[in-house]
Amino acid sequence: MSMNPHRVTSFTARRSWSAAAARCVHQPGPAFHSAAAAALNFKSNPSTPAPPVRTTIVHHQAALPNTFTTQPHRNLHTTTAKMSTTPDASASAAQLIEKSKLLAANRAVTEHLSPTYRHIGIGSGSTVIHVVDVISKLGPAITGPMTFYPTGDQSRDLIQAAGFRLGYIADLSPGHALDVCFDGADEVDPALNLIKGGGACLLQEKLVATAARKFVCVADSRKISNHLGTAWKKGIPIEVFPMAVPQVLGELERLGSLSAQVRSGLPGKAGACVTDNGLRIVDAVFKPLLTELPEGKQEGEEGVWTVDGLARRLIEIPGVAEHGLFYGKSGLEVESGGAQKPVAAYFGMEDGSVMVQTLEKGLVKA
């Protein structure tokens, strides 16, 4: 019997790994702050593997090459690792994380949003809610002359709820760059490569980030990582045309993916998660990604890839619209725009401080 790869095979209750997963949409409410409240439920612990929907690839032992360390770099560890499981403790840990995101957003906006800017990209996810909140507090005298460009339905709703002028990336004339784009990330490595798409937004995020002269990432301490795939264990989100899903899954297996599955829309939507672009998300787990290939090794040998090597290979698969690896050059290297990597990543820490990571200085206190 042939199986329909789009069909979700089980509807049993699952852990919510993206409360807004079905369409990457927060609860659009009349008030801006209803969206902020929804952030608390947006995603569960990023280090928790996603529950299987339909797995077509045999799971192997996820052995780390001996060059890896599984410690977060510079011994910065996260709130969630230390959390107790009591409801009160979980709630206060979640509040602490939200507070740390707000502090990071505040710092990022202070340092990267000039009042002279006119075209601002707004990414997706729970952290970006704080970015919009911070920007809206600047007041209409500053934000009035600005136009804000969303990366999906959620950020469009945020922009409108904040009363900002809405623009669309499709309406930018060729060669016209945004001044800055603020967006979150699921994982950030020391070279500022990112995994994005945990909330099913990535294609429009890449369009907006690369349209900006300056892409600034805002996150919390759980996203800091030495190797992509060690903090965010749910796999690399890949946006795929529905008709291509079986072929893409087969190709991912050939590339050494340890598991790959079509993301479920549960708990918000029965069936597959449908992106803002009407596509599917396949989450593909690979061995932790390197920033440099070990001497004498080939890309993909024994399933070991560099970020750049895998990113280039994934986009070549027919039926893949885009993937959640942001890699290559950063905005500092490409002044006119076109870069996928941020110029800086701001992390809210559990002690109330903010760390900033750049290519020049590494990870330092902001």
Ligand SMILES: O=C[C@H](O)[C@H](O)[C@H](O)COP(=O)(O)O
């Ligand atoms: O698909 C979602 C986007 O890539 C988000 O920017 C990313 O998942 C980070 O989201 P959050 O700020 O909620 O952790």
